[in-house]
Amino acid sequence: MFIRLVLGVSVALIVVAVPASAHVVSADAGLRVAQTISGTELTVVLRRTPEVPGPLHVDLIAYQPVRDLTIDLAVAGSAGTVRLHRDRPGTYPVVLQVQNGGPHELLLKASGEVSALPFDVRVAQSATWELVVYGGFGATGVLLAAALVAGALARRWTALSLGGIGVVAMVVAATVAVVSPQLGSEVRDSGRPNAQGFLSVTPAQPRAGDEVTVRFELVDGSTGLPVNDLAVHHDALAHLVITSEDGEFFTHVHPIRPAGGRLETRLIAARPGRYLAYLDLERLDAGGQLISGAFDVGGPAHEASPRAASWRFPAGRPVTVEVDTGTTGLQPWLGMAGHMITRDHAGTFFGHVHEQSPMSTSDGTVAQHGPKLRFTMSFPKPGKYFAWVQYVQDFKIVTVPHVVEVFS
Ligand SMILES: [Cu+2]
The missing domain is CATH 2.60.40.1930 (Macroglobulin (MG2) domain)
Structure with missing residues (x-):
C-alpha cells in the first residue's frame, strides 16, 4: 500500500512539467529563430541540450542567395565560427558550450552586424523542494524496510517508532510534492x-x-x-x-x-x-x-509597371485560394509550408495567413509539402490589394506577387 502510494506520488511529481516558454532549450525542446544577417536569410537552430555543463549544438540553415560570409557565434564564453559558401545553402553546424542553466544570449556577428538572441537553458537541476521530496521518499523507504525487519525480529517498539518516523517523512515529502508547483512561480501583474x-x-x-x-x-x-x-x-x-x-x-x-x-x-x-x-x-x-x-x-x-489583377475576390468574406507550386519538394519555413502576405493599396490593411496543412515539426531541412498550397483569407473592403505568396524550395525562398481586385 505504502509502496503504491509512494510510486503514485513520484509519478505525479515527474509529470509536473516546467511551464513552457518561448525561448526554452532543454532535454526535450530546441529553438528555431529566423535571422536576416548581412542580407542572408538564416534559420538558427539551437538543438536540444540534455545537460549542463555540456555542448550546445547550433545549426545555421542558410537560404539562397548564399554568399561567402563569416559568422562568429558566441555564448557565455564559448565561441565558434561558421563560414558560409556562395551558392551552398543548407545546414552549417557548430558546437558551443553552455556551463549552466538559466538565461543566455547567443551572439551572432557578421560584416559589422551583431545580433543577441535570448534563450533559456532548462535542464534538470535539483531545487530544494526536490531534495526534500526525493529525500523524504528515500527515508520513508529505508525506515519502513527497517520497521519490517524489526517487526519480523519481534522488536515491537522499535518497529513502531521506525514506522512512525517513516510515515512522518512520507507526509512531509507528499506535502511538499503537492505544494511545490506553487513554489517559485512568479507573481505577475494583471494586464498584457x-x-x-x-x-x-x-x-x-x-x-x-x-x-x-x-x-x-x-x-x-x-x-x-x-x-x-x-x-x-x-x-x-x-x-x-x-x-x-x-x-x-x-x-x-x-x-x-x-x-x-x-x-x-x-x-x-x-x-x-x-x-x-x-x-x-x-x-x-x-x-x-x-x-x-x-x-x-x-x-x-x-x-510602376501596370499589372493586371490575377485574383478577383468578394469583399468581407473568407476566400480560399489554391496555389500550385509544381513540386512536392517544399520545405517548411518558419514552421509552415507557405505564407501569404496581403496589403491594400493605401497601406492601411495588412494581413498574414498561413498554409492550412498541419504545422510542421521539421527544422526546415526536410522537403515534405506540396505541390498545392491552400490559403484562406478575407479582404475587408472593395479595392485593389497586393498579395505575396512565399514558400521554400531547395533552400530558396520563392516569392510570387499577385495583384488582387476585391469587389463589393
Ligand atoms: Cu517572418
Whole structure:
C-alpha cells in the first residue's frame, strides 16, 4: 500500500512539467529563430541540450542567395565560427558550450552586424523542494524496510517508532510534492504588456540605390523601458515586411537584435518613393502586435509597371485560394509550408495567413509539402490589394506577387 502510494506520488511529481516558454532549450525542446544577417536569410537552430555543463549544438540553415560570409557565434564564453559558401545553402553546424542553466544570449556577428538572441537553458537541476521530496521518499523507504525487519525480529517498539518516523517523512515529502508547483512561480501583474515602436532609417534621407538601415526602437507602453521580452513566434523574434507603396518592392525579413529593445535590418532601396514597414511581434504573456511605420527614398520617380489583377475576390468574406507550386519538394519555413502576405493599396490593411496543412515539426531541412498550397483569407473592403505568396524550395525562398481586385 505504502509502496503504491509512494510510486503514485513520484509519478505525479515527474509529470509536473516546467511551464513552457518561448525561448526554452532543454532535454526535450530546441529553438528555431529566423535571422536576416548581412542580407542572408538564416534559420538558427539551437538543438536540444540534455545537460549542463555540456555542448550546445547550433545549426545555421542558410537560404539562397548564399554568399561567402563569416559568422562568429558566441555564448557565455564559448565561441565558434561558421563560414558560409556562395551558392551552398543548407545546414552549417557548430558546437558551443553552455556551463549552466538559466538565461543566455547567443551572439551572432557578421560584416559589422551583431545580433543577441535570448534563450533559456532548462535542464534538470535539483531545487530544494526536490531534495526534500526525493529525500523524504528515500527515508520513508529505508525506515519502513527497517520497521519490517524489526517487526519480523519481534522488536515491537522499535518497529513502531521506525514506522512512525517513516510515515512522518512520507507526509512531509507528499506535502511538499503537492505544494511545490506553487513554489517559485512568479507573481505577475494583471494586464498584457504593450509595446510602442518607433521607426528610423540611416541615412536619414536615403536615395534610391542606397543601403538603408531600418531600425525599430521598442519601448514598453507603460514604463517607457526598452522591450526585452520578445517571444519567439512563428520561429522568429519579429517578422518585418517592407513594401514600396506601389507594391513593386517586397521583402520579408527577420531583423537582428543589436541590443534589448532594438531591431534592425539593412536593405537596398532600389526604387524611389514611400516604403511601408510592418513589424509583427509578440511579447511574453501578451498577444501579438503589429507595429507599422514608413520612410521615404529620394530620387527620380520610376513608373510602376501596370499589372493586371490575377485574383478577383468578394469583399468581407473568407476566400480560399489554391496555389500550385509544381513540386512536392517544399520545405517548411518558419514552421509552415507557405505564407501569404496581403496589403491594400493605401497601406492601411495588412494581413498574414498561413498554409492550412498541419504545422510542421521539421527544422526546415526536410522537403515534405506540396505541390498545392491552400490559403484562406478575407479582404475587408472593395479595392485593389497586393498579395505575396512565399514558400521554400531547395533552400530558396520563392516569392510570387499577385495583384488582387476585391469587389463589393
Ligand atoms: Cu517572418
